[in-house]
Amino acid sequence: MKPINVGFEVIKVDDNTWDVLIMGEDAVLKSFVQVYDRLFYIEESVFDRKPAVIAPDFPNHLHASAWKEYWVTAFADPDNACQDCPTVKQLFGFIERARKNAHNE
DSSP, X not given: OOOOOEEEEEEEEETTEEEEEEEEOHHHHHHHHHHOTXXXXXXXXXXXTOOEEXXXXXXXXXXHXXXXXXXXXXXXXXXXXXXXXXXXXXXXXXXXXXXXXXXXX
16 A cells, blocks of 8 residues: 555644644545544534544643654555554555545546
8 A cells, every 4th residue: 555645733722632633635534533433524624624533632742642653654654554453454444445435436
């Protein structure tokens, strides 16, 4: 699989809450919300009215940044991402299926 181009931003909500904003192709965003049940898909964000996903409620900047960096690393080289991690395998499978479905429409 080719590298997946997605942008991640860590956002401070308040002193004890951090979110991660995910921006990218719709197949990736919709796949994230299929894998993680606590994420929110936004059809028209304030960022150029493009879709986005919010991964909410990290307790601090370190946790939010670690989660972000995990996916940045996995998306940079999907073929060498964790092969034994069910979440990675599931997310990449959803992305591939969503891309195929979008291509066939």
